[in-house]
Amino acid sequence: MASLGEELLATVNKLQDLVFNTIGNDSLDLPQIVVVGSQSSGKSSVLENIVGRDFLPRGSGIVTRRPLILQLINIPSERDDKPGSDEVHVPHTPASVAGQDEWAEFHHIPGRRFHDFGEVKREIESETARIAGNNKGINRQPINLKIYSPHVLSLTLVDLPGLTKVPIGDQPSDIEKQTRNLITEYIAKPNSIILAVSPANVDIVNSEALKLARHVDPMGRRTIGVLTKLDLMDHGTNALDILSGRVYPLKLGFIGVVNRSQQDIQGNKSLADALQAERDFFRHHPAYRNMAHRCGTQFLAKTLNTTLMTHIRERLPDIKARLNTLMGQTQQELASYGDAAFTGPEHRGSLVLQLMTRFASSFISSIDGTSSEISTKELCGGARIYYIFNSVFGNSLETIDPTQNLSVLDIRTAIRNSTGPRPSLFVPELAFDLLVRPQIKLLEIPSQRCVELVYEELIKVCHTCGSTELSRYPRLQGKLIEVVSDLLRERLGPASTYVESLIAIQRAYINTNHPNFLGAAAAMHSVINDKQEKEKKAAIAEERRKRERRRLRELNGVNGTETPPDEEETEVPGEKAAQLPLRGQSSKPSRSMSPAVGRSHHNIASVLNGSRAGSPPRFGGQGTGSARDSFLNYFFGKDSSLPGSSATAPPPSSHVERPGSRHVSQNVEPSFAGSIRRGDTRMPDRNSIPEVAHEEMDGPPLSARDYDASPFGIDNDQAPAMTEREALETELIRRLISSYFNIVRETIADQVPKAIMHLLVNHSKDVVQNRLVSELYKEDLFQELLYEDDTIKAEREKCEKLLTTYKEAAKIVGEVL
Structure with missing residues (x-):
């Protein structure tokens, strides 16, 4: 032995x-x-x-x-002479x-x-x-x-x-x-x-x-x-x-x-x-x-x-x-190629149904985030859809500026067009409707893009949810992907149509009674507060400049140097200070100004403050009404014949400022109106607004050349400056548009993801199994669908041979152990 x-x-x-x-x-x-x-x-x-x-x-x-x-x-x-021992x-x-x-x-x-x-x-x-x-x-x-x-x-x-x-x-x-x-x-x-x-x-x-x-x-x-x-x-x-x-x-x-x-x-x-x-x-x-x-x-x-x-x-x-470990690994790999019990023509239907069920389950679990093969390198499936809703779609809505494509001229033109041939006493609500509807339309493009991104992510999920066993049958895998892709494509249309209808619904009815809407009063109050804040800052800056000039003048005096005439500060008392031109304005008198313009600039300030010079307050019994009341009364045309004021109201022929006058400040631009036209919301000093004489209404009629240069003509660069009322109306409309647009934006940001989930994602999850069975579970298709890839077949046979080898090796080792 x-x-x-x-x-x-x-x-x-x-x-x-x-x-x-x-x-x-x-x-x-x-x-x-x-x-x-x-x-x-x-x-x-x-x-x-x-x-x-x-x-x-x-x-x-x-x-x-x-x-x-x-x-x-x-x-x-x-x-023959071999020894007897072994x-x-x-x-x-x-x-x-x-x-x-x-x-x-x-x-x-x-x-x-x-x-x-x-x-x-x-x-x-x-x-x-x-x-x-x-x-x-x-x-x-x-x-x-x-x-x-x-x-x-x-x-x-x-x-x-x-x-x-x-x-x-x-x-x-x-x-x-x-x-x-x-x-x-x-x-x-x-x-x-x-x-x-x-x-x-x-x-x-x-x-x-x-x-x-x-x-x-x-x-x-x-x-x-x-x-x-x-x-x-x-x-x-x-x-x-x-x-x-x-x-x-x-x-x-x-x-x-x-x-x-x-x-x-x-x-x-x-x-x-x-x-x-x-x-x-x-x-x-x-x-x-x-x-x-x-x-x-x-x-x-x-x-x-x-x-x-x-x-x-x-x-x-x-x-x-080591052999036992290798046998376990090989058996697991072989199992990934399919169950051997389903081989043979009599089991084709069961095999197709099993593979379809696993594919549908993998598709659903990838969306729900319960898949066992979730990637740890990048977002995918349901997490990617959430990222699209929250980050991509949400950020795209937030970047939309509701008034970015609306110039001051556009808003003023819409206000004038909405009044027709009639003069307006109030800020026309129709102008707000005309301007806010196109802005709501801006939300449609990112909303539709959100639908497309979710659709593309579902297509990607569809292509990645196949198993190793399914890769044995490339034709079946291709058909499964094709059927699910057709299902998603069918649901893309209804989802896009519904999202489009959400935008149309918001444009169909402008609900200014929304509890979150800013409203005209609150908007005007905001405008006035901004104006007062800017006036305060401008006054502080001016005072600082005056002190600096005074300090320089004193230093020059100590050094024996005369102050240049253009650096000397001229004290203008009383109403003369109000007549000084603002920075950027011409110091020459306007061509259309009547002699009454220089009479008293304080009168216009009194009008804006709710009172006239030498008369009781116009908008109330108090001598100095609040800024908010005065501006609201000024804009919305409240009756000025209040008790105590009718006796002192001037006759119609007197020189009274008419904010809607056609020739108001054509050459002399009020500071606030000018700042609005330049894109600056800084409010002017009321004392700097000149009074426009009534005699301007008797000026020459508009010629064809004047018409071409008007805001309604071609050459808008030469458009006349806005009046104080037009500037305030424009700023008011702009703030109302922003307020309402923010309400609609929040609604769309909430409704669009819900619509996509209901019409596209959840619907696809619910019907994918039935759609696959109805389209592919047909006996005449089994042989074609179960065509096995040659490469995968060779790998499976190699794996089977390897497992047999390991079992034989384990048997050999077991004989001596």
């Missing part, structure tokens, strides 16, 4: 054969001995000594260009080699035995050239070679290309990097034992093999050192300290060997004779004879066999656990 160790090695060899063409050694990491050494270090000779046969290619440059997995399998001796013969003795049946087998040529090891050498060269080419490049795909012999100890060795420094001939320029990467790939596996071959005639500190081994095994726990060419060391030197472990300690130690020299090879010296000469060298050498039993190829083979058996015994439980 074979020993337990040989059974373990046979188990590993079976695993290696099993996974060679399926999963490779990368995932399973089987125990093996990896031979590492620099070029010309005697690496190949060591392997030939262990095998006892000359079977490896030789030559200049890199000869081993592919990994060689060498499985040495001990077979019973066929000699112990393995001492290998490689000249007597034992003669007349024994040995053969080699390659994994890529199953069933063929090579009895001539010269043919083995030629097949290695041929197979290397077939895969790696003839340009001396290396390839990571291994060659699997088994050697059956009664003269070998059971081992599994991996021969790797030798390390080189400088590319020679047609070798690739990065040959050193390629070789190092390939070697590191093998020795970095925890289950690999590293056999580091170093020549003894080179300083040990320069050993490339030990350097690589230390990189992956810094503690030296799984590295065996081999010293070759001990017979070529300089006279008087030896490697006793290295072999004893005093120079470079390794847990598994160093073993010295003597290989055939190049002269011996050329002289056809047999391996049997070489092994005998090796034994004689260690037995008679004065430095090594005391440790000859621990040197030589025979001791190396026994050490490798014992170490590998022990290593396999320690690692096999881990390999079994």
